[in-house]
Amino acid sequence: MIRRLFIANRGEIAFRVIRTARRLGMTSILGASEADLSSWPARDADEVVCVGPSPSPQSYLSVDAVIAAAKAARADAIHPGYGFLSENAAFARAAAAAGIIFVGPEVSSLEAMGDKLMARKVGIEAGLPVVPGGEAADKAQALERANATGFPVLLKAVSGGGGKGMKRVDRVEDLEASIDMAMAEAQASFGDPRIYVERFIASGRHVEVQVLGDGETAIHLGTRDCSIQRRFQKLVEEAPAPMIPDDKRTAIETAAVNLARHLNYRGAGTVEFLVDAKTFDFFFLEMNARIQVEHPVTEEITGVDLVEQQLLIAGGNRLTLTQDMVQADGHAIEVRINAESWANDFRPSPGTATHAAWPTGAGVRVDTHMPRGGVVPPFYDSLLGKLIVRGATREQAVARLTAALDVLNIEGISTTADLHRAIVRDARFQAGGVDTRFFEGLTHG
Amino acid sequence: MRVELPLSPEDVNEIATILDGSSYDRLDIRTSRFRLRVERSGEGWSQEWSLDEGAEVAVAATVSVSTVAVVPEGLEGVAAPLPGTFYHAPQPGAPPFVAVGDVVGPDSVIGIIETMKLMNPVHAGCEGRVVDVCVDNATMVDSGAILMHIQPA
Numbered sequence: 001m002i003r004r005l006f007i008a009n010r011g012e013i014a015f016r017v018i019r020t021a022r023r024l025g026m027t028s029i030l031g032a033s034e035a036d037l038s039s040w041p042a043r044d045a046d047e048v049v050c051v052g053p054s055p056s057p058q059s060y061l062s063v064d065a066v067i068a069a070a071k072a073a074r075a076d077a078i079h080p081g082y083g084f085l086s087e088n089a090a091f092a093r094a095a096a097a098a099g100i101i102f103v104g105p106e107v108s109s110l111e112a113m114g115d116k117l118m119a120r121k122v123g124i125e126a127g128l129p130v131v132p133g134g135e136a137a138d139k140a141q142a143l144e145r146a147n148a149t150g151f152p153v154l155l156k157a158v159s160g161g162g163g164k165g166m167k168r169v170d171r172v173e174d175l176e177a178s179i180d181m182a183m184a185e186a187q188a189s190f191g192d193p194r195i196y197v198e199r200f201i202a203s204g205r206h207v208e209v210q211v212l213g214d215g216e217t218a219i220h221l222g223t224r225d226c227s228i229q230r231r232f233q234k235l236v237e238e239a240p241a242p243m244i245p246d247d248k249r250t251a252i253e254t255a256a257v258n259l260a261r262h263l264n265y266r267g268a269g270t271v272e273f274l275v276d277a278k279t280f281d282f283f284f285l286e287m288n289a290r291i292q293v294e295h296p297v298t299e300e301i302t303g304v305d306l307v308e309q310q311l312l313i314a315g316g317n318r319l320t321l322t323q324d325m326v327q328a329d330g331h332a333i334e335v336r337i338n339a340e341s342w343a344n345d346f347r348p349s350p351g352t353a354t355h356a357a358w359p360t361g362a363g364v365r366v367d368t369h370m371p372r373g374g375v376v377p378p379f380y381d382s383l384l385g386k387l388i389v390r391g392a393t394r395e396q397a398v399a400r401l402t403a404a405l406d407v408l409n410i411e412g413i414s415t416t417a418d419l420h421r422a423i424v425r426d427a428r429f430q431a432g433g434v435d436t437r438f439f440e441g442l443t444h445g
Numbered sequence: 446m447r448v449e450l451p452l453s454p455e456d457v458n459e460i461a462t463i464l465d466g467s468s469y470d471r472l473d474i475r476t477s478r479f480r481l482r483v484e485r486s487g488e489g490w491s492q493e494w495s496l497d498e499g500a501e502v503a504v505a506a507t508v509s510v511s512t513v514a515v516v517p518e519g520l521e522g523v524a525a526p527l528p529g530t531f532y533h534a535p536q537p538g539a540p541p542f543v544a545v546g547d548v549v550g551p552d553s554v555i556g557i558i559e560t561m562k563l564m565n566p567v568h569a570g571c572e573g574r575v576v577d578v579c580v581d582n583a584t585m586v587d588s589g590a591i592l593m594h595i596q597p598a
Contacts, residue, residue: 348527360489373495408491
């Protein structure tokens with residue numbers, strides 16, 4: 001039973017967790033940095049403790065500072081939110097050592113999903129499909145891999161990252177030359193010539209499944225589509241993922257539950273898949289062992305408070321929800337309103353919101369920590385709030401989103417509201433089921 | 446510490462929904478602790494919360510903020526395009542982008558400002574020679590703070 005909940009985060013998610021904690025009768029204790037001591041969540045929490053100076057490495061990212069603050073506040077549990085220390089196994093261990101419940105999965109799950117290669121290995125063990133391919137130590141092996149995988153293929157450096165040494169090969173006759181180049185580049189860039197051969201999925205969608213587990217059993221709460229991204233940062237999320245055939249959707253959801261069961265997963269998690277936009281073949285990418293930014297779209301169509309589920313499970317309760325009890329109804333879309341200027345290549349825009357009129361009304365939900373006069377400090381990420389709309393159909397949700405975005409008026413700082421107004425009016429978005437190349441094809445308004 | 450907000454987001458939503466079916470266009474609630482405005486706006490409704498009417502919520506002053514803005518006559522000042530932490534070099538231990546005496550052009554990068562976890566290059570904006578670096582490495586600066594003085598070519 002959790003009575004005193006320490007929230008080791010800031011911004012809208014801190015506010016979000018406080019609200020559910022209050023409803024459940026828990027005392028909320030916010031661990032805030034010096035810059036956030038007068039933030040809206042800090043004013044709303046039952047108690048506030050300073051976790052350190054404004055730069056996050058000295059506050060929100062400091063395991064020692066956060067654990068010390070939680071201990072001093074006599075907290076019996078810590079909710080880490082997302083980002084910061086939420087998936088840090090050392091933090092979860094330190095909480096346990098201090099006798100404080102970590103609201104998240106077991107350390108073993110955090111470690112199993114800690115890096116992409118490890119996650120791929122565990123995914124295969126759990127019987128999930130992964131993008132066909134594998135490591136190739138030399139040219140003969142690379143050729144063999146490519147022939148087994150089918151064209152086009154993507155060559156990647158095993159030791160690489162950030163797109164370096166990545167090559168797309170469309171035809172078998174180009175493969176030898178490309179392998180030579182990729183291996184030379186990999187050697188030059190990373191001192192390691194080994195490459196990785198993977199099937200290239202030209203038109204892919206990012207589809208994820210919300211899961212809940214209690215260590216013994218696991219269920220899913222349906223799909224979310226997060227294909228609209230810029231540089232791997234999600235901009236728009238919706239639930240359920242639109243225009244996926246029922247049999248494929250069921251298969252994706254079942255795969256996610258299988259992984260959660262394989263891990264004896266405890267708490268809320270998200271299993272991410274790459275889905276071929278044409279064939280709907282799906283491949284496991286990774287699992288996020290925390291609450292996600294985009295969790296509200298799932299809440300809106302299922303009526304389940306995911307933070308409440310996290311807190312109940314962390315408090316030692318079995319899952320009381322069964323798969324049959326989870327019934328999705330309608331369609332929900334979330335857009336992230338960031339303090340960034342689309343016109344200036346997404347330049348961050350810290351400062352003071354001289355006006356902060358957010359939409360409200362039927363079918364509209366706003367998760368934000370920004371009142372009028374609220375300050376966006378330069379130390380943290382740029383999320384100002386999330387606008388979530390719900391409709392009986394996707395069409396109605398899109399119409400509500402259009403109207404709600406027209407109401408939204410934040411002044412004093414630049415926001416991405418204009419970007420979302422362009423997205424919502426884009427014919428591809430209105431049709432639904434776009435792939436991850438959507439943003440590249442978006443014209444500036 | 447806690448400021449009672451007796452209205453949950455769901456309550457505000459319901460208020461707007463009720464007002465929507467009425468002839469009212471605006472609800473303005475002001476208490477000693479907060480003010481909430483719910484207003485008809487185009488086809489929808491807006492909500493705006495203020496916590497300190499008339500008093501700006503301020504970031505606790507915990508870091509030194511450089512706001513130097515005086516540029517000696519005959520020189521050009523390179524101003525910070527946005528607030529954040531100003532760095533002379535691309536990474537710790539690396540040589541600075543520019544030093545006193547260097548010749549720069551309008552597009553030369555003279556430093557970076559880290560804001561909200563993003564690195565933003567700062568361009569000289571004019572042609573000339575660097576005569577002074579006004580801000581120490583890793584200093585928090587306000588938008589508009591003068592970072593360098595340049596003798597125009």
